[in-house]
Amino acid sequence: MRYLFEDYALDTDQRELHRASDIVPVAPQVFDLLEYLIRNREQVVSRDDLLNAVWNGRIVSEAALTTRLNAARSAIGDSGEQQRLIKTLPRKGFRFVGPVQEVRRRPAASVQDELAWRTGNGSAVRPTAPRLSIVVLPFANIGAGPEQDYFVDGVTESLTTDLSRIAGSFVIARNTAFTFKGRAVDVKLIGRELNVRYVLEGSVQRGGNRFRLNAQLIDAETGNHLWAERFDKPAADLFDMQDEIVSRLANTLNAELIEVEARRAERSPHPDAMDLYFQGRASINKALTPASIERARNFFARALALDPENIEAAVSAAHLDMALASGHLTDDGILHLDAAESALIRVLSLAPNYPRAHMFLGAVRMQTRRIAEGIAACNQALALDRNLADAHGFIGFGKYLMGRIEEVEAHIQEALRLSPRDTRTFIWFMFAGMARFAAGADLESIAWFRRSLESNRNHPHTHFQLAAALALAGDVMEARSTALAGLAFDPGFTIRRYRVNARSDNPIYLATRERFYAGMRIAGLPEG
Structure with missing residues (x-):
């Protein structure tokens, strides 16, 4: 036809x-x-x-x-x-x-070709599985009676729902996945039958008062194991534990799948918009330096040139503008925040329930002296996606901007509970360090800043803040070496740039910045 x-x-x-x-x-x-x-x-x-x-x-x-x-x-x-x-x-x-x-016209393909594809025989070409296509097989209930099935099945169902929130994902529905319950399966055959790239399988074992959950992600085309995780927890409140396990799995899988898809895209001779989007996301997951942001911006720009309405690429491009301003990587941070806000508002006009757009819009508004609006936007993002751990981190940052520094750490801990191995933990650790520095607890702030750099050493602004805290604590030699390490990532940083990009008029926040300026001078950072 x-x-x-x-x-x-x-x-x-x-x-x-x-x-x-x-x-x-x-x-x-x-x-x-x-x-x-x-x-x-x-x-x-x-x-x-x-x-x-x-x-x-x-x-x-x-x-x-x-x-x-x-x-x-x-x-x-x-x-x-x-x-x-x-x-x-x-x-x-x-x-x-x-x-x-x-x-109407005569069909080009023969019935034999169609049957050959469906049975896997002959020379007919099978369609390529969609990217980020995955089936969550029912987790196995090991060593416990059928009364534990409700918990095991609940993990499988919740994980199926939560993985569907990953941008660009295609998740096989629960009713189809549960037809494989209790059956010995060949993941390659499942991949061909359901036309998916990935299979997630796992098991739950109860011993006394503890639960052990194992999960593994498998490439359905090759049968190779891509990732595995194990949870070993006391059997307290089963539903709370189920929520925590599912959140951690969903957040970890999000990052893992983006990395795998980015590696696939690198091998593609003709990448499309989503291939380029995954490569851009993988780039900023590794670092937020001027070089990595420029590299990611190129990927997102190419993605949007191929597909101007690509929601994922548009949101990530806006994130880059916000990151340039947040990390004090430019003198005109307010212009980048304005650009990010305009882009995010346009995205939300097309996809009003896209959680990451609400979250980044909240972060932008926090940094343009609309902190309460920003926190509300992050809470809206969490209402749309309970696993969005980064939204908790941004709410903690909002509390820092408001001078409510004793409330910051609780939000950071909630982000870590949902996603302890997140690619963004270095940002959350930095927020906690800033709050402790504001409280005058310099040694505690140093510990948080060190955790941030252990999580990701490619973030220049954490180097500069750690340098300031070390200098005020009396360790001038390490402060200066830390400052030089940050300047290697961001040679254009100056104290003047940091000063002109203040994000709040709260007196506690402004007094904290004065302490940062003083420490940065002792650490040898350029005045500008």
Whole structure:
């Protein structure tokens, strides 16, 4: 079948979108979404209709659906503002409103080829599994009676739901995954059957008053083990423990999957927008230096050039502007904060329930003297995604800006409870160190700053703050070597730059900065 509209032709047999004589490249889900909307153009289709038709019941985040919908519009010369062909009907769904002519044609593929693909025989080419596609197999209940099944199944179900919140993820729905419960499985066969890249499996064992949970992530194409984790905890409140285990697994898997997908993307001769997004995220997960930010910005810019409505890349690009200002990596920090806020507001107009956009918007508002608004935005992000540990860290930072320094550490500890191995722990440790420095507890602040650098030595601003604390504590020699280490990452840093980028008028905050200025001078940082 060929659907003709304007100067486009959607060929469902060849799975190609043509504009005049040119082929317009589209991702498989974008093609399926277009086909479904056009085929059902006489009616409004709901979000659930699209999920069932295009993603076969997989759990898909709202941001992922919005990204694919915007990509479909972009491919046919439409936009979210114009809605010339694909119209959004608030609280109802979507409809293809352009005039369409249907032209029937003989199918290009044979029935034999279709059967060959489905059975894995013959030379037919199997579709490539979507990136970040994963199935959470039911965890095994080891050495305990069936009364423990509810807990084990609860871990599996909650993890399935929480992994679906990862940007760009495709998670096989619970009902499908549970058909494999109690069965010996071959992960390669499961990967082919469900068309997923990754399989997460695990077990729960109870011994006396303790639980041990093992989980492992497997590459479904090769069968290789990519990552493993073990939790060994007292069997106190099972539901609290279940929430903590699921949060930790989801946060750790988020970072691991981004890293794996980034390595895959490096090998791609023709990376698409999501390939470039994963490479950018992997870059800033490693460091927030001027060089790493510039490298990540290039990836996100290329991703947005290919897909201007890519929600994930747009949010991460805004994060870079915020990071430049937060880390005092530029003299004009306020301009970068303004740019980040504008970008995030636009994202939220397209995807109003995207948690990371709310979180970063909150962080931006905290740093533009709207601290209460910023904390509220981070709480909204947590209401949308309870596992967003970084939001707790930012709330702690907001409390520091407000001078409520004794409240900071509790928020940092909550972030660490949810994600103790997070790629962002170095930021949280730094916030705690700043709070203790503000309280005059210099030795405690030094301990927190050291933890930050142990977590990630590539963050220049932590070096500068540790140098100041060491200098005021009397260790001038180490203070100066620490300051030099920070300048190696950010040669343009000056005390003047730090001074002009104050983020609050709270007297406790301002007095703390005066102490930082004094310590930085003793440590030998340039005045500027």
